[in-house]
Amino acid sequence: xxxxxxxxxxxxxxxxxxxxxxxxxxxxxxxxxxxxxxxxxxxxxxxxxxxxxxxxxxxxxxxxxxxxxxxxxxxxxxxxxxxxxxxxxxxxxxxxxxxxxxxxxxxxxxxxxxxxxxxxxxxxxxxxxxxxxxxxxxxxxxxxxxxxxxxxxxxxxxxxxxxxxxxxxxxxxxxxxxxxxxxxxxxxxxxxxxxxxxxxxxxxxxxxxxxxxxxxxxxxxxxxxxxxxxxxxxxxxxxxxxxxxxxxxxxxxxxxxxxxxxxxxxxxxxxxxxxxxxxxxxxxxxxxxxxxxxxxxxxxxxxxxxxxxxxxxxxxxxxxxxxxxxxxxxxxxxxxxxxxxxxxxxxxxxxxxxxxxxxxxxxxxxxxxxxxxxxxxxxxxxxxxxxx
Numbered sequence: 172x173x174x175x176x177x178x179x180x181x182x183x184x185x186x187x188x189x190x191x192x193x194x195x196x197x198x199x200x201x202x203x204x205x206x207x208x209x210x211x212x213x214x215x216x217x218x219x220x221x222x223x224x225x226x227x228x229x230x231x232x233x234x235x236x237x238x239x240x241x242x243x244x245x246x247x248x249x250x251x252x253x254x255x256x257x258x259x260x261x262x263x264x265x266x267x268x269x270x271x272x273x274x275x276x277x278x279x280x281x282x283x284x285x286x287x288x289x290x291x292x293x294x295x296x297x298x299x300x301x302x303x304x305x306x307x308x309x310x311x312x313x314x315x316x317x318x319x320x321x322x323x324x325x326x327x328x329x330x331x332x333x334x335x336x337x338x339x340x341x342x343x344x345x346x347x348x349x350x351x352x353x354x355x356x357x358x359x360x361x362x363x364x365x366x367x368x369x370x371x372x373x374x375x376x377x378x379x380x381x382x383x384x385x386x387x388x389x390x391x392x393x394x395x396x397x398x399x400x401x402x403x404x405x406x407x408x409x410x411x412x413x414x415x416x417x418x419x420x421x422x423x424x425x426x427x428x429x430x431x432x433x434x435x436x437x438x439x440x441x442x443x444x445x446x447x448x449x450x451x452x453x454x455x456x457x458x459x460x461x462x463x464x465x466x467x468x469x470x471x472x473x474x475x476x477x478x479x480x481x482x483x484x485x486x487x488x489x490x491x492x493x494x495x496x497x498x499x500x501x502x503x504x505x506x507x508x509x510x511x512x513x514x515x516x517x518x519x520x521x522x523x524x525x526x527x528x529x530x531x532x533x534x535x536x537x538x539x540x541x542x543x544x545x546x547x548x549x550x551x552x553x554x555x556x557x558x559x
């Protein structure tokens with residue numbers, strides 16, 4: 172018999188960070204609680220997401236469109252062998268597969284919701300009302316829309332089955348109000364993200380940033396994340412030693428290239444790095460910027476970049492969107508969304524009073540350790556699993 176309970180984490184697409192980042196964080200929490208943990212998922216792209224290393228020990232099955240996807244489902248069901256199945260996101264390829272496994276194995280299923288998936292398509296306003304001709308095309312053509320396992324119609328169906336999970340975890344109050352469940356925040360490994368282990372000047376030298384005052388965005392650019400507002404703010408300030416450092420790039424489209432073409436003189440783009448290198452990168456920042464715009468998508472999100480900056484005791488400049496003011500408490504700097512003028516004002520204020528801003532950063536780390544550390548997440552998740 173197995174000495175430890177085993178948890179199988181199921182990610183819908185291991186070719187992107189969409190689900191894997193949250194899964195790897197939950198894996199750390201579950202390991203902290205003494206469980207055996209493995210990550211399973213489908214590969215809808217050409218290769219695994221670049222930040223996934225061999226040490227992550229993920230088990231992938233090639234994804235595809237229907238009807239071939241049914242074979243992929245059959246393969247993954249055979250290799251998932253946990254005592255508990257933890258599905259990341261209410262996606263057909265994660266929660267849908269988990270419910271199938273539960274049907275015949277009776278193992279309990281936890282669903283983690285870290286985004287409102289339907290918000291990407293317009294939320295409650297989205298409806299699928301095809302003509303008979305369109306329905307036939309979507310179903311029967313080789314590239315028909317309904318051949319895609321992640322079509323919003325299937326996402327809508329899956330969201331209606333959330334109550335079929337034995338437990339639900341969410342990471343924002345917005346999601347909790349919509350789906351219920353237990354609040355398990357997007358925490359951080361505060362022993363890894365510990366400013367005492369890094370020297371900011373050395374980090375800046377290492378990445379060629381020592382000549383500049385650095386605003387850092389440690390994530391993938393997308394229009395709703397508000398980087399254009401920061402770049403417009405830098406145009407307004409117009410001080411030549413300021414730079415916006417973007418770590419990684421967009422795995423979704425060419426949006427980061429569009430930013431580069433228009434504002435390349437303000438941007439330094441660094442490549443993707445493994446998770447254990449990220450604290451060293453964040454150490455190089457003077458300010459961590461999380462300038463979310465106010466959209467359906469962002470109201471449901473808990474940006475991981477917040478706890479990147481908080482854990483590393485950096486001044487965090489963000490916007491009044493969703494849970495962000497509650498996450499930061501009184502430890503960050505907040506402006507209205509889509510307001511470059513306010514961003515410009517706060518950037519200048521922070522640099523004019525950098526010592527005071529760094530003291531705010533220290534308070535942010537203390538708050539992160541108390542509420543958003545792996546240990547804080549573990550204390551909540553332990554109770555969730557105990558109730559199964």
